[in-house]
Amino acid sequence: MNKVFSLIAVAALSATVLSACGSSDSKDTATDNSASGSGSGTQEITVNAKSFEFTPKEIKVKKGDKVKLTLKNTEGAHGLAIPDFNVDLKKDGTAEFTADKAGTYDFNCSVMCGAGHENMVGQLIVE
Ligand SMILES: [Cu+2]
Secondary structure (H helix, E strand, O other): OHHHHHHHHHHHHHHHHHHHHHHHOOOOOHHHHHOOOOOOOOEEEEEEOOOOEEEEEEEEEEEOOEEEEEEEEEEOOOEEHHHHHHHHEOOOOEEEEEEEOEEEEEEEOOOOOOOOOOOOEEEEOOO
């Protein structure tokens, strides 16, 4: 019994610490009415790249979300650039940005990878 209780306490405590950490640059926790409508969370998204296609081709996030975008090459060597958000991964890696403007933005492969290079496009949708 006691063991179970302390496990729950520890879990609750670390959840509190984590969420406090994640919102360090926004308003303090007293104003929790900002959560309605647009997003303020962190989206971790992995895009796989192969010759010559991205998966997924379409990424949807909410305006205000922090986006952690990871590029993973599963075949060939590709990059991933989203010019509107100054993202340009030239190989496997993670880029972080805030989706602070709504709209549809193209992303594309930024490494000349061969015959299908021009077809390696996708869209980031910020709503
Ligand atoms: Cu390419």
